[in-house]
Amino acid sequence: KQEVTQIPAALSVPEGENLVLNCSFTDSAIYNLQWFRQDPGKGLTSLLLIQSSQREQTSGRLNASLDKSSGRSTLYIAASQPGDSATYLCAVRPNYGGSQGNLIFGKGTKLSVKP
Amino acid sequence: NAGVTQTPKFQVLKTGQSMTLQCAQDMNHEYMSWYRQDPGMGLRLIHYSVGAGITDQGEVPNGYNVSRSTTEDFPLRLLSAAPSQTSVYFCASSYSTPAFRGISYEQYFGPGTRLTVT
Numbered sequence: 145k146q147e148v149t150q151i152p153a154a155l156s157v158p159e160g161e162n163l164v165l166n167c168s169f170t171d172s173a174i175y176n177l178q179w180f181r182q183d184p185g186k187g188l189t190s191l192l193l194i195q196s197s198q199r200e201q202t203s204g205r206l207n208a209s210l211d212k213s214s215g216r217s218t219l220y221i222a223a224s225q226p227g228d229s230a231t232y233l234c235a236v237r238p239n240y241g242g243s244q245g246n247l248i249f250g251k252g253t254k255l256s257v258k259p
Numbered sequence: 260n261a262g263v264t265q266t267p268k269f270q271v272l273k274t275g276q277s278m279t280l281q282c283a284q285d286m287n288h289e290y291m292s293w294y295r296q297d298p299g300m301g302l303r304l305i306h307y308s309v310g311a312g313i314t315d316q317g318e319v320p321n322g323y324n325v326s327r328s329t330t331e332d333f334p335l336r337l338l339s340a341a342p343s344q345t346s347v348y349f350c351a352s353s354y355s356t357p358a359f360r361g362i363s364y365e366q367y368f369g370p371g372t373r374l375t376v377t
Contacts, residue, residue: 175363187349188368195363233302237363246292246317247351247366249302 146171146238150250157224158258165219165253167234172212178247179208179219180233188233192219196239224257231255261285263369265350271375272340280335280372282350288367289355291333295319295346296371302349308333309355340376348372 147170157163167177176195180188192201192208194217200209207220221228231254235247266281284291292307304317308327322344324336333352337344349371354364 178366180368185373187370188351190365190367193363193365235302235366246304246307247302251299251301 146174146236146248148234148236148248148250150232150234150253152253153251154254154256156256156258159224159226161224161257162220162222163224163255165221165232165234165255167217167219167250169215169217169236169248171238172215173239174212175237175239177208177210177217178235178237179206179217180235182231182233182252184230191232221255224255226257226259229255229257263350263352263367265348265369265372267372268370269373271377272337273377274340274342276340278337278340280337280348280350280374282333282335282369283331284333284350284352284367285331286352286354286367287330288352289330290364291327291350291352292317292366293323293325293333293335294349294351296349297346305335305348337374342376344374345376346374348374 149168151166178193179191182188194201194210205222210217231252233252235249263284289310293305294302296302303319305323306325308314311327311330314325350369351366353366
């Protein structure tokens with residue numbers, strides 16, 4: 145059974161720091177991996193989607209990498225800002241099973257960027 | 260283009276009551292799904308649909324019912340509400356699933372419905 149783990153559960157950094165959020169998954173049989181941002185009391189906003197054949201994706205100050213063979217992904221945030229404070233969720237889309245194509249989520253990393 | 264919309268935003272029910280959470284998307288997405296989010300549990304899949312007239316169960320389907328009569332709408336029905344169903348419910352959609360098109364697509368989420376059952 146696919147399991148997704150995000151470490152750390154919470155992270156506090158000063159403004160301007162570069163940081164890395166980690167995501168690991170137990171089964172490399174995936175179609176893609178998606179990173180989301182969730183603000184308190186809000187829905188999920190998609191940040192980056194990495195297909196299984198890709199190694200990384202970039203959007204602005206965000207860069208996500210994928211190492212499917214080792215079951216790892218990282219989300220790199222450059223020059224962090226207080227507005228980046230949110231919970232970041234990682235999810236994989238397995239390519240097997242009866243619910244093929246449904247996302248399996250990690251529990252998230254709660255990021256706080258202090259001014 | 261409104262994306263994925265959900266109503267209501269908040270709801271309080273008494274044990275045993277029934278209700279329907281509404282979800283609609285205007286992106287002509289084939290695939291729609293419902294998740295619940297609980298503290299310490301993360302997001303868990305309740306039901307999903309790969310197209311009009313086709314639905315299937317996810318990880319935690321008990322106590323919930325769905326139907327998909329149109330591409331745009333995917334309502335979630337609580338048959339007899341229980342306190343264990345207190346949660347935040349999210350609807351999501353994507354263009355298709357890999358199984359049907361061989362390509363994996365980004366999923367988009369609605370703003371959520373916060374449900375309390377007393």
